[in-house]
């Protein structure tokens with residue numbers, strides 16, 4: 001733990017060792033390390049700036065926490081602030097009148113179709129009658145991909161190969177799914193760029209057709225600095241109700257979690273942790289906060305207190 | 306609200322038409338970080354700019370901008386390089402990378418280019434894992450007018466590769482493009498599977514170099530560097546394709562990758578269509594960073 005801290009947070013550990021109270025100058029030194037850690041975690045730089053100026057205000061004049069030295073105190077307070085921003089685990093919204101429609105949107109290849117299967121499995125395991133529908137007329141074999149996943153977990157899948165218009169396809173498949181008397185319908189959409197106006201309009205039209213209780217933005221946890229611009233554009237056009245982060249089974253730090261939380265304010269609801277359909281969990285802010293800071297075992301720090 | 310406003314004018318907000326001062330260096334740092342160049346490489350580049358601008362006695366911001374462009378171009382130019390297709394036929398190109406980076410699409414686009422050049426192309430459907438991965442590649446084979454070699458879902462990818470290369474050899478095809486399943490660089494058993502695929506090719510064609518192409522998603526940030534490092538060590542990556550550069554992400558993570566790992570960059574992906582694959586052009590890439 002201390003080795004890790006010394007290497008990663010050399011400013012904090014060296015310069016703050018002996019301080020009793022946190023003064024502005026030493027905090028500035030310490031925040032250099034934090035800034036670096038956040039940027040290496042792909043937190044958006046504008047968010048980093050904002051975050052650091054916010055925490056600095058809170059840190060100046062703080063007393064050193066009992067049992068910790070000044071450097072550790074800074075890390076602990078920043079960790080708490082990260083947790084604060086990342087927010088609590090949030091439950092899924094439900095429509096008053098079933099079925100509840102959950103729409104998945106996002107950039108190409110982030111994991112929407114796989115996540116549709118994972119979410120269906122998760123809801124099914126909670127006892128709900130779930131179905132999935134594909135509205136992807138663009139990606140080769142997109143409908144087949146979703147329906148193969150659905151079949152593997154025994155939930156109905158609705159798609160029509162011959163309908164090449166996404167909005168018309170939506171009308172058809174959603175009607176069929178509604179007729180099947182389901183409690184939840186998960187709607188997969190084709191990946192698209194936020195700057196592709198035609199395809200963004202298409203999403204708005206799909207939304208209007210299905211009146212979803214949830215519009216979840218499926219984001220790759222590895223995304224870089226631009227991630228927030230993309231997410232913001234989807235949010236502006238659609239009014240996102242939540243985020244699902246995928247591919248957290250790798251070694252990416254997932255700084256996008258902090259960026260989207262801080263800028264969009266919508267909750268992160270689930271995370272994807274593998275390619276297999278069961279690799280899916282509700283979001284836990286503490287694990288992401290630790291990851292972003294790069295503290296493998298901040299637990300040790302907590303135990304010292 | 307305040308945070309929001311800053312996002313809108315990230316690149317265009319920086320004007321170089323002023324005197325070189327501390328603020329300008331900070332602005333340049335912002336550009337580089339926002340383009341995903343990363344902390345370490347950005348620091349190195351800024352240090353270089355400080356020293357070199359002093360040495361050259363530069364005064365004007367525009368001159369500093371040109372110096373920066375020059376430097377980035379110098380780094381990336383070393384990574385410009387065409388495909389190495391070897392002496393024998395078929396040439397074998399193996400595509401690998403993390404999940405969803407654009408491997409299958411890139412295989413389809415490249416196949417179309419080769420076919421257009423009059424080559425006979427075979428696609429090996431070695432992603433036997435992901436749902437409908439074979440069907441997806443089949444659509445691309447049709448679009449590109451290439452032959453596809455496939456087994457059933459769940460079968461051994463190395464066996465598919467064996468059949469594809471072997472049949473291409475006996476039929477005298479020009480090129481075999483191998484589409485593999487997405488895998489994270491951190492998953493050892495999946496890396497072993499790639500190594501097995503490479504051994505299979507080597508057995509059939511011991512003297513033929515295998516272009517081993519890592520497909521990197523251009524929207525990914527600092528993790529791309531780890532991906533490149535680990536895949537390179539494990540599978541001797543010989544080239545990179547960066548995809549999804551038609552969005553607003555700049556793909557700057559390629560700068561530290563090129564700088565430190567010196568892996569040649571072969572193509573960039575600029576869309577989902579069959580023609581949206583371009584040879585990597587260091588100059589155009591640098592210019593795009595400043596758009």
Ligand SMILES: Nc1nc2c(ncn2[C@@H]2O[C@H](COP(=O)(O)OP(=O)(O)OP(=O)(O)O)[C@@H](O)[C@H]2O)c(=O)[nH]1
Pocket residue numbers: 106107108109110111112113114115136139142189190191192246247248249250271272273274275279404405435487489
């Ligand atoms: N390792 C890992 N892979 C994942 C995860 N979620 C999805 N994937 C993989 O990511 C790749 C892309 O997933 P898809 O579900 O096809 O992505 P998509 O967003 O539907 O893609 P488009 O429809 O083309 O936009 C596939 O190889 C999935 O198996 C995850 O949590 N971890």
Ligand SMILES: Nc1nc2c(ncn2[C@@H]2O[C@H](COP(=O)(O)OP(=O)(O)OP(=O)(O)O)[C@@H](O)[C@H]2O)c(=O)[nH]1
Pocket residue numbers: 108109139191193402403404405406407408409410411432435438485486487488520548549550551552573574575576577581
């Ligand atoms: N905008 C854009 N989308 C791309 C580009 N290249 C690929 N895509 C899209 O990204 C998504 C994933 O592409 P695939 O080719 O399926 O990726 P993959 O690496 O084969 O994915 P897995 O096999 O699941 O690991 C698809 O929706 C593609 O259309 C590109 O250059 N630009």
Ligand SMILES: [Mg+2]
Pocket residue numbers: 112113114136139142188189190191
């Ligand atoms: Mg999909």
Ligand SMILES: [Mg+2]
Pocket residue numbers: 408409410432438484485486487
């Ligand atoms: Mg693929």
